Amino acid sequence: xxxxxxxxxxLFTATVRALPRVxxxxxxxxxxxxxxxxxxxxxxCLLSLFIGGVxxxxxxxxxxxxxxxxxxxxxxxxxxCKELAPVMMSVLIAGRIGSAMAAELGSMRxxxxxDALRTLxxxxxxxxxxxxxxxxxxxxxxxxxxxxxxxxxxGALVAxxxxxxxxxxxxxxxxxxxxxxFGDIANGLIKSFVFAVLVGxxxxxxxxxxxxxxxxxxxxxxxxxxxxxxxILIMDYVLTRLLLPFDDGWTV
Amino acid sequence: xxxxxxxxxxxxxxxxxxxxxxxxxVLKGLDLEVRAGEIFALMGPSGSGKSVFLRxxxxxxxxxxxxxxxxxxxxxxxxxxxxxxxAMVFQSGGLLNSLTVAENVxxxxxxxxxxxxxxxxxxxxxxxALVELGPEDAGKYPSELSGGMKKRVAIARALVIEPQLxxxxxxxSELDPLVALxxxxxxxxxxxxxxxxxxxxxxxxxxxxxxxxxxxxxxxxEIVALGTPDEIRAHPHPLLQRFLKAExx
Numbered sequence: 476x477x478x479x480x481x482x483x484x485x486l487f488t489a490t491v492r493a494l495p496r497v498x499x500x501x502x503x504x505x506x507x508x509x510x511x512x513x514x515x516x517x518x519x520c521l522l523s524l525f526i527g528g529v530x531x532x533x534x535x536x537x538x539x540x541x542x543x544x545x546x547x548x549x550x551x552x553x554x555x556c557k558e559l560a561p562v563m564m565s566v567l568i569a570g571r572i573g574s575a576m577a578a579e580l581g582s583m584r585x586x587x588x589x590d591a592l593r594t595l596x597x598x599x600x601x602x603x604x605x606x607x608x609x610x611x612x613x614x615x616x617x618x619x620x621x622x623x624x625x626x627x628x629x630g631a632l633v634a635x636x637x638x639x640x641x642x643x644x645x646x647x648x649x650x651x652x653x654x655x656x657f658g659d660i661a662n663g664l665i666k667s668f669v670f671a672v673l674v675g676x677x678x679x680x681x682x683x684x685x686x687x688x689x690x691x692x693x694x695x696x697x698x699x700x701x702x703x704x705x706x707i708l709i710m711d712y713v714l715t716r717l718l719l720p721f722d723d724g725w726t727v
Numbered sequence: 728x729x730x731x732x733x734x735x736x737x738x739x740x741x742x743x744x745x746x747x748x749x750x751x752x753v754l755k756g757l758d759l760e761v762r763a764g765e766i767f768a769l770m771g772p773s774g775s776g777k778s779v780f781l782r783x784x785x786x787x788x789x790x791x792x793x794x795x796x797x798x799x800x801x802x803x804x805x806x807x808x809x810x811x812x813x814a815m816v817f818q819s820g821g822l823l824n825s826l827t828v829a830e831n832v833x834x835x836x837x838x839x840x841x842x843x844x845x846x847x848x849x850x851x852x853x854x855x856a857l858v859e860l861g862p863e864d865a866g867k868y869p870s871e872l873s874g875g876m877k878k879r880v881a882i883a884r885a886l887v888i889e890p891q892l893x894x895x896x897x898x899x900s901e902l903d904p905l906v907a908l909x910x911x912x913x914x915x916x917x918x919x920x921x922x923x924x925x926x927x928x929x930x931x932x933x934x935x936x937x938x939x940x941x942x943x944x945x946x947x948x949e950i951v952a953l954g955t956p957d958e959i960r961a962h963p964h965p966l967l968q969r970f971l972k973a974e975x976x
Contacts, residue, residue: 583823590787591821591881595835595888596808602838 482684486604487676493598493605500606507610514571515618519564523622526559527551527629535633535640544640548647549654551630552623556655560622561663562711565670568615569703573678576607577699580682581692589683599683608675615671616664623660627651658721666714673710674703736764736924737798737811737891739784744793746779753779755948756793766918766925768939770932772970776948777928778818781894784926785815797892814885815894820877822869822884828855829865832883854883858913875906882913893917895927899934907931911938932971936960944970 497504530551538544580603583589589599627648634642681699685691739761746754753776761767771777782788783795786802795802797811807813815821822831830837832854833847842850852862858879869877878898885893895914899907915938918925929935935942935956942959944952944967952962960971 586824587817587819587821588823590782591815591817591823593787594785594813594815594821595838595884596813597834597838 479680483676483680486600486680486683487672489600490604490608490676493601494609496601497605497609500601500609503602503606504610504613507606508614510575511568511572511610511614514575515567515614516621518567518571519618519622520625522563522567523555523560523625524629526563527555527626527631528633530554530559530626531630531633531640532637535637535642539640539642544642545646545650546654547634547640547642548627548631548650551634551647552627552651552655553659555626555630556619556623556660556663558663558711558715560619560626561666561670562707564615564618564622565667565674565707566704568611568618568671569674569678569700569707572611573674573703574696574700576675576678577682577685577696578692580679581685581695584683584685585688585692604676604679604683607679608672611675612668612671615667615674619663619667620660623663662718662722665718666711669710669714670707673706677703677706735889735891735922738763739892739924739926740794740796740799741784742794742796744780744783744795745791746776746783746788747791753948754783754790757945757948757950759943759950759953761924761926762941763924764918764922765940766914766927766938768927768929768935768942769945770930770935770942770970771945772930775945777930777945778896780945781815781896781926781928784892785813785894787815811892812888812890813892813894814888814890816878816881816885816896816898818897818900820869820874820881822877822880824869826868827865828860828867828869828872828880831869831880832865832887834884835888850887851883854886855880857886857916858883859909874901875903875910878902878910879913882910882917886917889921890923892924892926895925895929897929897931898927899929899931907934914938 531547534550535544535547538547592599592602631644631647634640634647635644678699681695681702685695741757741759744754744757745752757780769777769780779788783790784802786807789803797807797813800807800810823834826834829848829851833851836842836847836850851865855861855865860876860879860883864876872880898910898914902910911934914925914927917923927935927939939956941953941955943950944959944964946966951964952959952967954962959967
C-alpha cells in the first residue's frame with residue numbers, strides 16, 4: 476500500500492512538473508474533454524435531477540410538518556453544491572471515465588504501446604497522463620456546476636408537485652437565493668477539483684502499472700475505481716474540515 | 728556484410744548483466760560487445776531471456792547488476808534518447824491502436840516537432856513505400872492490418888527515426904515464410920542503407936543465419952556460443968547443435 480501511495484505521489488509530482496507543456500498538448504486535452512462530456516453529461520443530468528428530487532422528498536415533509544417549508548430551497552441547494560454534487564459527480568467520473576482510462580492505459584501497457592512510446596523518446600506522462608488529468612480537472616468542476624443547476628431544478632420540481640410538500644416554485648428559489656453564497660459554490664468546486672486530480676492520477680497510475688494480460692487489465696480497472704472511491708470519501712472529510720472556517724467568510 | 732559499408736551505427740557494450748524476476752534469475756552475468764553497424768542475432772530457445780536482454784539494451788528494464796553502454800554512455804543516463812537515435816521493433820509491433828498507420832509512422836516527428844505536417848506526410852509515405860505499403864494503407868488503423876503488415880508498419884516507424892541502433896524482437900514470429908522472408912530482407916536492406924547497428928532476437932534459424940554478421944546463442948540466461956554464422960554452425964555445444972538440427976523427420 477505504501478509503495479502504491481509513493482508511486483501515486485511521484486506520478487502526481489511528475490504530472491505537475493509537466494504542466495508547462497499543457498498548451499502543447501491542447502489537442503489531446505480537447506479530445507479527452509470531448510470524451511468525458513460525451514460519456515458523462517447525460518448520466519450527470521439524470522443523477523443530479525433525481526438526487527435533488529430525493530433530497531426534497533426526504534427533507535420536505537419533515538420541514539413542512541414543522542412549519543419550515545420555506546427553508547427547503549436553501550437546504551436542498553446547500554446540500555447539492557457543498558456535498559452531493561461534488562461527491563456524486565466525482566464518483567460518476569471515477570466509475571465511467573477513470574475506469575475507461577485505467578483500461579485504456581492498461582491495455583497500452585500490456586500490448587507494449589507504452590514501451591513503444593518510450594523507445595520513440597516520448598514521455599508517457601506528457602503524452603498520456605497530462606492530457607487526461609488536466610481534462611478531468613477542467614471537466615469535473617464544470618460538471619459540478621451543471622449538476623448543481625439540474626439538482627436544484629429536480630428539488631424544486633418535487634417540492635412544487637408533491638402533495639405532502641407543496642412548496643411553490645418561487646418560494647423554493649427565493650430561499651435558495653437567500654441562503655446560497657458564492658463561498659458555498661466555491662467550496663464544492665474546490666472539492667471537485669481535488670477529487671478530479673485524485674481520480675485522474677489514481678486511474679492513470681493503475682493503468683500504467685498493469686501487469687499480465689487481460690486479467691491484469693481487469694484488476695487495474697477494479698483497483699482504479701475502488702481506490703478512487705475510497706480516496707474521494709477520505710478527502711471529502713479532510714476538505715470539509717479544512718474549508719469549515721471559510722464557511723461564513725465568503726460573500727458574493 | 729554491413730561491415731564493409733559506411734556506418735552511422737553505434738557500438739553497444741554489455742558487462743556482467745544480471746536480472747532476476749521474483750527470485751528467478753533470467754540473465755546470469757552476460758558480457759557482450761555489439762560492433763557499430765553490424766547485424767547481431769541473439770538466438771535461443773523460448774524462455775532463455777532473449778527478449779529481457781533486448782529490453783535492457785534500450786533501457787526498458789533496469790539491470791540488477793551490470794552495465795550497458797551505448798557508444799560509451801550508460802543506457803540509463805539522462806537524455807540518452809536525445810543524444811542517440813535508438814529504435815525498437817516489438818514482437819507485437821507495439822503500434823498505438825488509437826492512431827492510424829500514418830500517425831503511428833509519423834509519431835516521432837510530430838511529437839518532437841521536427842518537421843511541418845506536410846513534410847511529415849511525405850516522409851511517412853516514403854517510409855511506408857520502403858516496407859512495401861502504399862498510401863491506401865496510411866489511413867488504416869492497426870486493428871485492420873495483418874500481423875505481417877503491423878510488423879512492416881513498426882519497421883517504417885523505426886525507419887523514420889533514422890536509427891543508429893535498431894532492435895528487433897522476434898521479427899518473423901507468427902508470420903508465414905514468404906512474409907518472414909520479406910521482413911528479413913527489409914532488415915538486411917535497412918542495415919545496408921543506413922548502416923545502423925542491428926540487434927535481432929529470434930529463434931528463427933533461417934533468419935539468423937541469413938542476415939547476421941555474428942550470432943550469439945543464449946541458453947538459460949547465459950551465452951554459450953558467440954561467433955560468425957559458420958563458427959556457430961561448427962560449435963560443439965550439444966544443445967546448440969540440437970537446436971540447429973531439430974527437424975520433424
